[in-house]
Amino acid sequence: ILLETGSEYYYLFLSEGKYFRHQVNKQYKGNRPPTTLLWIKELKQLLKDKFLAESWEGVEADDAVAYKAEELKDEYDILICAMDKDVKGQVPGNHYNYRKLEYSTTTVAESELELHLTSLCGDSGDNIKALPGIGRVKALKLLKGAKNGLEMQVLALKAYQDYYKNPTQALHEYQKNYKQVRLMSTKDEFLDNVDYL
Numbered sequence: 242i243l244l245e246t247g248s249e250y251y252y253l254f255l256s257e258g259k260y261f262r263h264q265v266n267k268q269y270k271g272n273r274p275p276t277t278l279l280w281i282k283e284l285k286q287l288l289k290d291k292f293l294a295e296s297w298e299g300v301e302a303d304d305a306v307a308y309k310a311e312e313l314k315d316e317y318d319i320l321i322c323a324m325d326k327d328v329k330g331q332v333p334g335n336h337y338n339y340r341k342l343e344y345s346t347t348t349v350a351e352s353e354l355e356l357h358l359t360s361l362c363g364d365s366g367d368n369i370k371a372l373p374g375i376g377r378v379k380a381l382k383l384l385k386g387a388k389n390g391l392e393m394q395v396l397a398l399k400a401y402q403d404y405y406k407n408p409t410q411a412l413h414e415y416q417k418n419y420k421q422v423r424l425m426s427t428k429d430e431f432l433d434n435v436d437y438l
Contacts (some may be wrong), residue, residue, distance in 0.1 A: 246343065252295070253288065254294065260299060260300055266369065269367060300425065303325055329345065331424045353390035354384065372418070374416075384397070
């Protein structure tokens with residue numbers, strides 16, 4: 242990846258163990274079959290020993306990438322190298338998918354839209370349920386006209402309120418999905434994530 246991108250320095254993050262999202266949804270990623278890869282623990286340890294890979298307790302590599310990109314964005318020319326759709330969708334900046342050998346850019350507006358779309362549509366790959374009756378096309382229509390992330394959030398919450406009728410349940414269900422799909426990008430979130438919900 243360093244050779245392909247002409248990069249000189251890097252941070253490398255791994256996901257390990259359970260994440261704070263398992264506290265919000267006990268079935269988080271529970272629909273995935275067990276890995277068939279052999280020596281996965283040994284390979285992760287090798288990445289730590291030889292390539293200075295890091296894993297942060299309680300959070301996924303996606304969150305660490307989002308946090309580090311936010312922390313360094315004003316000081317360095319960053320290229321985010323990942324094949325994960327959440328990282329590409331939610332982390333603003335320049336991206337490189339090292340599996341497809343593709344470069345792309347995600348704007349702040351695109352990252353906000355992706356976050357709020359997923360909060361409505363869920364993510365079947367991570368076993369996050371959609372708001373019933375909402376698919377991506379309908380979610381796009383619901384969010385149409387919003388000028389920023391806050392307005393999208395208001396519209397997404399309204400969709401939950403329209404479905405659940407009970408305001409307390411609607412807020413709870415919305416927050417539950419939002420917390421699962423949103424990548425954390427600030428230090429306060431990392432310090433506080435365990436006590437959420």
